[in-house]
Amino acid sequence: MSDQSSTSGYALLRNPRLNKGSAFSEEERRTYGLEGLLPPVPTTLSLQVARIHAELGNLDSDLQKYLLLSDLQARNETLFYAVLMSDPATFMPLVYTPTVGEACQKFDHIFRAARGIYLPITARGRLKGLLGNWPMKDIRFIVVTDGERILGLGDLGVGGMGIPIGKLSLYTACAGVPPEYCLPVTLDVGTNNESLLEDPLYLGLRQNRVRGADYMAFIDEFVQAAQVLYPKCCIQWEDFANISAVPILETYRDQVCTYNDDIQGTAAVALAGMYGALRISGQKLTDQRFLFLGGGSAATGIAELISQAMALEGLDIAAARARNALFDVNGLMVKSRTDLAGFQKPFAVNHAPISTFVEAVRALRPTGIIGVSTVPKLFNQQVIEAMAEINERPIIFPYSNPTSRSECTAEEAYRWSQGRAIFASGSPFGPVEIAGQTFVPGQGNNVYIFPAMGMAVFATEATRVTEEMFIVAAKAVAEQVTDKSLATGLIYPPQSQIFEASLHVAVRVAEYVFEKKLARVERPADIAKLIASRVYHPAYAA
Structure with missing residues (x-):
């Protein structure tokens, strides 16, 4: 309680890091001037947790539950994490995907207490000062977004702040990183979402997004300010559009401790799913061929990490990359296409153009398909049946989220493959019963x-985050x-x-x-x- 020596009375009840609410003891109430400010009988943390569970049980929607938990985090951080850590599997979907997607979409209409740091591009030249306004001075993790590509929902401007807040909550709830070392940041460079620009309740800059040299100068000022203020800090980039995410990572990955969760975290959880799937099929990673639906930074990030893992198992890196093909809105990414970005070119294949995904499956005969398109239902019956014709145990990974953006559901994958699919998705799906057998879908969640x-x-206190x-x-x-989990299909x-x-x-x-x-x-x-x-x-x- 030594931290409370300079905080007492009403102010203490408004300090989320120090507040105990009804759990302040009678002695603490006398010492810190809390008598009369709380109901008279002290309670315990475990009873407080039970009370929150009961409150949540009385609410009708996940968004209402998200808001209750957000309010709790703003007033009593210890209780908030005690609730989350009492049952992480139940609370992860409430504080992060899929509920956080709706919360970000409605951010300006449900805004309550401010949390984190907002850095507008109009404050260029002063970012160190703004960043230094955060009360904690030893920050080890910054999760930062510019709000342009929030989940599969697109440009949500400052509403994207829900993502850094949610991510950092899971740093603590799922791995025990102390919350006082974590800082959510949103970089406001404007928005191209016209509905937000026209909304009188929108809380961000009312201008179109800044691009090019001015944007990168703003990013650089932020990185340098973070390095000066918090020299042991790791910066996690989150939900940037491809045109920004790839150059930012390439610029800073060898300069500071940093990584991009959408590129590298997604890649790692996909690779983990591959390793799990291969334990079911009994095959080697170097014998696999993957076809990606989507050609953005998530797809190329997964493809590159799989290629690097194949190389560690003895395959030439060029040959490994050739086993990972991409398919986007303009069809199969082939070498003759002139619209490919630099980060996509290593995965372009020598092949005639193919315009439909099912044709690409039949032509390339992949052992697995991975969906990172954010377009729902593109793993249709034709696609799944084609995969099942080619493979005894087809790998079907629709990783797009939230649930409304998934390329297929678990039931569709299992039913159309006659229960032979090895399935994992980005969003949660319940167990599926096919011909008397129950399958438990895995969620390939970056968590x-x-x-x-x-x-x-x-x-x-690592100085770098490397690909390996x-x-x-x-x-x-x-x-x-x-083995018991694998028997149900859970990877x-x-x-x-x-x-x-x-x-x-x-x-x-x-x-x-x-x-x-x-x-x-x-x-x-x-x-x-x-x-x-x-x-x-x-x-x-x-």
Whole structure:
């Protein structure tokens, strides 16, 4: 309670990091001038958690539950994380996907307490000052967005702030990263969403998005300010459009501790799914061929990480990339196309143009298809049946989210393949029964990767996040899937065990960090013990 020595009375009840609400003891109430400001009988944290569970149970919609939890986070952070960590599998969909998508869309209409830092491009030249207004001075993680490509929902401007807030909540809830080291940031460079620009309640800059040199100068000022203020900070880029995400990552990945979750986190969770799927099919990674629906940074990120993993298993990198093909709105990405971006060209194939996805499946005969298009229902019956004709155990991964954007449902994949599909999706689906057999769909959610990566970076104070760290993380996720889970088709650890799974992944990544001499702290004799010692547990200070 030493932190409260300078905070007392009504102000203490309005400090989310120090507030205990009804759990302040009688002695604390006398000491800190709280008598009369609370109902007279103190309660416990566990009873407070039970009360929130009951409140949530009385609400009709997930958005209402999201808002209740957001309000709780704004007034009592310890209780908020105690609730989340009491049942992470239940609360992840409420504080993040899919509910956060609706919350971001309605951000300006449901805005309550401000959280995080907003940096408008109109403040260029002053970003260090604005960033320094955050009260905590030892920040280890910034999750930042510019709001242009929020999930599969597009340009939501400052409404995208829900994404950094939600991501950082999961850093804590799923891997124990202490919340005081986390800072959500939104970069406001304008929006091209006309409905937002015309909405009188919109809270962001009323101008079209800034592009080009001015945009990159703004990004650079932000990165440099973060480095000066928070020299041990890792920057996670989130939900930037391809035209921004790829050059930003390429510019800074070798300069500072940084990564892009949409590119590298998505790639790692997809690769983890591959490793799990191969345990079912009994095949080798180097024998696989993948066809991606979508040709953006998520698709190329997955394709590149798979290629790097294939290379580690002995395949030439060019040959590995040739096993990963992309299909976008203009058809199969072939070498003769003139509209390909630089980051797409390594995956262009020598083939005649193909205009429909099912034709591409039949021509290329992939062992797996991966959907990152954000366009629903494109893995239709023809596509799934074609995959099932070619493969005994076709890999079907519709990774787009939220649920409304999924390329197919779990039931469609299982039913159209006669129960032979190895399935994982970006959004949650319930169990499916086909011919008396129950299948449990896996959710290829980045939550298996980024919280664990965060804990590894936090514990080791890593100077960089490298590509191979994501391969290590993917293998660490897959090695935790039990034979019993595989028998039901589940290729990821159960989300009910996400905390234990994340710490296992964190240990594996931390081992790699120490091995490659990327740590700022000395290597301990027991790395698992180091990780455990850094874990946040929601409990009120004595």
